[in-house]
Amino acid sequence: MRELMARRRRAGVPADLWIKCRKCGAMHYRPEFEAGLRVCTQCEYHDRLSAGQRLDLLLDDPSSFEEMNVGVVSADPLGFSRPSGSYPDRLEKARAATGRSEAVVCGVGEIQGHSVAVGIMEFGFIGGSMGGVVGERITRLFELSYDDCLPLVIVTASGGARQDEGLFALMQMVKTTAAAVRLRKARVPFIVVMADPTLAGVTASFASLADVIVGEPGATIRFAGSRVVQGTLSRRARAEDHTSEWVLRHGMIDMVVPRRDQRRTIGRLIELLASGRETACVHPADSAAALSV
Amino acid sequence: MLEFERELDELRDRIVGLEASGNVDLTPDADRQIALLRLELDARTADVFSKLTPWQRVQLARHRDRPHVLDFIDRMVDGFLELHGDRLHGDDMAIVGGMGTIDGRRVVVVGHQKGRGTRQNVERNFGMAHPEGYRKAVRMFELAERFRIPVLTLLDTPGASPAVEDEERGQSWAISESMAVMVRLKTPIVAVVIGEGGSGGALAMGVADRVMMLENAIYSVASPEAAASIIWRDSSFAEHAAQALGLTSDALYEAELIDKVIVEPAGGAHRDYDGAASNLKAAVVDGLDELASITTERLVEARYAKFRAMSAHVEQPQEAENSR
Numbered sequence: 097m098r099e100l101m102a103r104r105r106r107a108g109v110p111a112d113l114w115i116k117c118r119k120c121g122a123m124h125y126r127p128e129f130e131a132g133l134r135v136c137t138q139c140e141y142h143d144r145l146s147a148g149q150r151l152d153l154l155l156d157d158p159s160s161f162e163e164m165n166v167g168v169v170s171a172d173p174l175g176f177s178r179p180s181g182s183y184p185d186r187l188e189k190a191r192a193a194t195g196r197s198e199a200v201v202c203g204v205g206e207i208q209g210h211s212v213a214v215g216i217m218e219f220g221f222i223g224g225s226m227g228g229v230v231g232e233r234i235t236r237l238f239e240l241s242y243d244d245c246l247p248l249v250i251v252t253a254s255g256g257a258r259q260d261e262g263l264f265a266l267m268q269m270v271k272t273t274a275a276a277v278r279l280r281k282a283r284v285p286f287i288v289v290m291a292d293p294t295l296a297g298v299t300a301s302f303a304s305l306a307d308v309i310v311g312e313p314g315a316t317i318r319f320a321g322s323r324v325v326q327g328t329l330s331r332r333a334r335a336e337d338h339t340s341e342w343v344l345r346h347g348m349i350d351m352v353v354p355r356r357d358q359r360r361t362i363g364r365l366i367e368l369l370a371s372g373r374e375t376a377c378v379h380p381a382d383s384a385a386a387l388s389v
Numbered sequence: 390m391l392e393f394e395r396e397l398d399e400l401r402d403r404i405v406g407l408e409a410s411g412n413v414d415l416t417p418d419a420d421r422q423i424a425l426l427r428l429e430l431d432a433r434t435a436d437v438f439s440k441l442t443p444w445q446r447v448q449l450a451r452h453r454d455r456p457h458v459l460d461f462i463d464r465m466v467d468g469f470l471e472l473h474g475d476r477l478h479g480d481d482m483a484i485v486g487g488m489g490t491i492d493g494r495r496v497v498v499v500g501h502q503k504g505r506g507t508r509q510n511v512e513r514n515f516g517m518a519h520p521e522g523y524r525k526a527v528r529m530f531e532l533a534e535r536f537r538i539p540v541l542t543l544l545d546t547p548g549a550s551p552a553v554e555d556e557e558r559g560q561s562w563a564i565s566e567s568m569a570v571m572v573r574l575k576t577p578i579v580a581v582v583i584g585e586g587g588s589g590g591a592l593a594m595g596v597a598d599r600v601m602m603l604e605n606a607i608y609s610v611a612s613p614e615a616a617a618s619i620i621w622r623d624s625s626f627a628e629h630a631a632q633a634l635g636l637t638s639d640a641l642y643e644a645e646l647i648d649k650v651i652v653e654p655a656g657g658a659h660r661d662y663d664g665a666a667s668n669l670k671a672a673v674v675d676g677l678d679e680l681a682s683i684t685t686e687r688l689v690e691a692r693y694a695k696f697r698a699m700s701a702h703v704e705q706p707q708e709a710e711n712s713r
Contacts, residue, residue: 168702168703168704169703169704170701227701228700232702257589257610259619259620259634262634262636263636263646264644267696267699268699269568269589270568300549301568301589303561304566305566318561319560319561321619343556346557346558346559348559348561
């Protein structure tokens with residue numbers, strides 16, 4: 097391996113053609129690593145994916161995916177500033193770094209032949225944090241799913257509520273929770289894939305209300321971020337205490353599914369949940385009744 | 390005692406001193422002096438409390454002597470019967486709940502209970518609820534719904550308990566389920582932040598038709614210390630964070646995230662429990678009476694619309710709709 101790298105270096109191949117597994121340290125040839133869905137062939141570690149890579153992984157025909165609500169963008173309700181820059185500056189940097197307008201990408205696509213509403217959180221965009229825009233876009237996705245009886249698949253990767261928007265961000269937990277509750281009443285399947293990491297305000301709102309919750313291998317899934325725990329309890333939690341496998345063992349999610357099997361598994365779940373005539377999508381007379389039936 | 394309360398306390402001490410010295414027969418001169426000092430105390434109190442910084446509000450919200458949930462229940466709920474347990478795991482002492490009447494109106498009251506002193510604080514886990522606490526709250530919400538009793542929640546917590554055991558028992562799941570139940574609950578709900586409204590741990594019981602705050606309470610996306618450790622990677626920046634987060638009652642009323650600010654007695658709720666409780670009770674009674682005339686369908690619909698409208702986004706013309 098080292099020899100191969102040295103040879104490539106001599107041949108003028110840039111070093112970033114190689115990528116090191118963040119868990120076991122194994123070196124992978126980047127094109128092969130990407131082709132293998134960023135899963136380490138040595139230790140099965142699932143490295144983080146961008147929203148675009150997620151869409152490629154999950155959708156039958158990623159090229160036909162249409163992103164919705166890209167015009168819903170952040171206001172700066174508090175005039176917030178961090179040492180690393182003002183909030184609008186940080187948003188601008190995040191846009192440049194990810195090529196995304198916000199921390200979630202929503203639209204409609206097909207999974208195993210089923211038309212589905214899809215939401216993918218982009219961790220690269222300010223830690224996938226949920227502020228007003230993520231809350232609004234996800235709520236609209238729930239509403240689309242409800243209105244058009246489209247099964248809903250959301251992949252979560254988020255540090256939680258976006259601090260820069262203060263209580264506005266926290267309230268997105270209620271907003272998305274309410275939308276999830278409303279969807280339950282319409283009997284439209286709602287599936288969540290919890291990717292690394294799924295934390296705090298996202299774990300503790302719409303994500304944990306899915307009909308079926310799938311964890312990605314090794315993903316960190318928890319309520320309290322380690323920095324917060326350290327600040328509050330003056331001790332550090334062990335990383336291995338809060339993985340997909342750990343929350344599965346404690347009864348909080350339904351299954352842990354490797355990346356390569358996710359499309360097939362999600363397709364099968366939708367098929368089982370949505371195919372029977374007696375369980376087909378129902379719309380109570382109006383939206384208010386949807387909550388009170 | 391807080392730093393900014395010191396000069397007020399010195400005035401109070403002087404008044405008490407004068408009163409004690411002339412205990413038996415107060416001379417006209419001492420009498421006049423006391424009256425003047427009282428006027429000065431009132432004026433200084435009004436001045437200090439009109440210029441509180443967000444961080445000073447945080448300190449007041451956490452004041453050692455601040456009235457807690459049971460102090461308010463004692464003063465405003467008649468014939469309160471406390472109920473216990475989540476029927477699944479245990480009885481979380483960080484959450485208290487039960488039934489009683491407020492001026493003849495039946496009500497189910499649920500709140501975060503902090504302790505005073507080390508022993509009580511350990512017993513109450515500093516008001517940080519475990520998952521079984523939120524499940525206990527949900528049980529009471531559903532009880533209220535079955536018997537058509539309005540719900541009053543009193544929020545006062547630094548945040549939900551973040552220990553490994555809480556993760557094991559599904560803290561996130563308990564919180565989201567509590568919100569989910571409140572969203573569709575077919576009975577009126579009034580929520581009041583009486584002290585610390587700490588993040589998801591407070592919000593779990595904060596989904597209501599009327600959301601109110603006591604004047605010196607705070608309500609925040611994260612505790613100032615947590616926000617500081619997230620943003621500055623150092624919890625000692627808490628004062629900065631308090632300033633930046635917009636967590637005071639007036640700021641949140643301005644932002645239309647809460648419906649009402651309940652005035653506290655001069656010098657803060659901790660100086661006058663009865664006065665604070667009487668203001669809280671009046672606001673709660675108003676809220677409950679307003680909600681009593683609304684049909685449950687309307688109520689649930691309006692509650693959905695209320696939180697649906699809470700946003701911080703702008704809508705731009707969409708030129709790149711089809712980009713992937």
